[in-house]
Amino acid sequence: MAGRASGARTRTVAAPVSPAQIRNVVLVGPSGSGKTTLVEALLAHTGTVPRAGSVADGTTVCDHDPAAVRQQRSVALSVAPVVHDGIKINLIDTPGYGDFVGELRAGLRAADAALFVLPADEGREGRIDPATVAQWEECAAVGMPRAVVVARCDGPRADLEATIAACQASFGDGVAPLYLPIRIGERLTGIYGLLSRTPAGQAPPGSREARASLIEGIIEQSEDESLMERYLGGEDIEFATLVDDLETAVARGAFHPVVPVCAAGGIGLDALLEVLAGGFPSPLEHPLPAVSGVDGSPHEPLTADPDGPLAAEVVRTAADAYVGRVSLVRVFSGTLRPDTVVHVSGHTAVPRQRAGEHDHDDDERLAHVHVPLGAALHEVDAVVAGDIAALTKLGSAETGDTVSDAAHPLLLSCWDLPEPLLPVAVVPRTRGDEDALVRTLGRIVAADPTLVLERNPETHQTVLWCMGEAHADVVLSRLRAGGAGGSGIGVDTEPVRVPMRATLAGPARVTGRHVKQSGGHGQYAVCHVEFEPLPRGAGFEFRSAVVGGAVPTQFVPSVEKGIRAQLERGLDDERHPVVDVRATLVDGKAHSVDSSDAAFQTAGALALREAAAACGTVLLEPFDEVVVRIPDEHLGAVLGDLSARRGRVLGTEVAGPGRSVVRAEVPCTELLRYAVDLRATTSGTATFTRGFARYDAATDP
Incomplete structure (x- = not known):
């Protein structure tokens, strides 16, 4: 790192034999920041592919259309491995748009470090996009090591200094540049290593001050308390010592180096590779998820040991026209080998009960094991602990499932997933599309854990709960395509209907009279019943106060049964069930x-x-109880919007520096598009949850 010689380039990515030779790095950043372009540049720079965006010889291509590959990458997680100094670096490219946070969470699960990619004009307004700051805080919460790439440093609006200053203001202490750009006039010609002071004689203006600040930051994180005293005494600290302390600080998430890069010109790529290979931790250094037996029995903690028990997790599922289902898995322990029997456990794939899903335990034989390269697969003999593999034709595997040894099945603890809060009701266009819609929905839901399928028994609608409009558009496009390799199906959307209820407006004593004579046995029943409304949520109560046998005992339950059936059928044309009645x-x-x-x-x-x-x-x-977490600057706008939605604010409270939590009860009919509207109102900085509160009298909108 920071000025060491770059490693030799290679055109093949050999499977590592030790977790120490692996780095798993998730790329994070806003949409359009240049993540995918950076990955393609690194693939070409290391010789993994002959040119950016192409596929090396010896691979099985799953998608031959480069435009389709780029489109897939824009909304889905993809993996591309490169090699530097004998270290395999799995670059996990994730979507930047907020609707696809599920793919980001999957990338974080598969990774041991995060690389934030920001364009060089990001800091011109003095701050980083709030959604990117939220991603940074999410990584910090799990102790994920982070570094920053400032991309497009040769752009016409590039302002590296302003972007670094904005990173320091938004991300906090520990963010510091390792390199500064070297320019001739307005043209970017290279980067200058602040620690190595190379290339010699090309120090840009301000490098002396930047180097001093960098060294002070490294020494503050050093476990050697004598370094600061030596440095303040004027001693020149050895380069190797500084690099070792820097790598330690980066690996434990206390220091975040910034590297300027121009992917198109290849500037800064070697320096970035040094940071990824030398500064980021290997799987041996990163905590692993908790594990248990499939029956919940305790199991000793896992280690990234190729000879340990097999425990891998499906982080993404895709269907491909050429090879069928493809399961992207992170191997946490043990070694995956072809032609072996594995156990697929899906007990706790998602930390909530989802309509249409069920627990599953299945044994399946692995025919082949692959390493992924974007949309291409390369068959290998083994994938060891710490690496990422692609498995084909695992029929029962869904995203979040555990893959383990069939003789010793295990279950990994699930990762947190956001709750989808935008409902979209779908209907088949024709009767002939019904079966195809059901099949395709099953494939899509299995692949996307942020998508929840609900078949509402009251409204008789098929509702897809999505993360937002962009997510919904992608899901609908996949449905209409019939899934990967499927034939197109007709599907339309319709307004989501909210299930309503009804109750009696007051008490009444009435007579139910059913008397018919039509020859032979007739029908005769008369009952006098007193009805009264009950408090909300009380349900239905039935009592008998008959004396003298006016209604024979055997027919009293019949009266109750008839009333209950009518309650369920409803009393109006909309057939709203009747509740809270005695x-x-x-x-x-x-x-x-x-x-x-x-x-x-x-x-x-x-x-x-x-x-x-x-x-x-x-x-x-x-009515749902809604909990909104927002920056204070948007508090007034959110409160006003909730009021306009006929909401009743229950209270607000402080949720940390500059943030508040608002609790309110809001009619469900007013929340159908709240996920979209709240994002627009708060520039994507707010989140909310919702849960059923109660039924209450409907008011005019």
């Missing part, structure tokens, strides 16, 4: 021959309808 059977009449269970059920149902006609009904709508 019914008291007080009297009635029966016939020794013509009375029956069916007759008294009908009489009970008629009694409820008579009560509704007598006292009227009240429409009830569902």
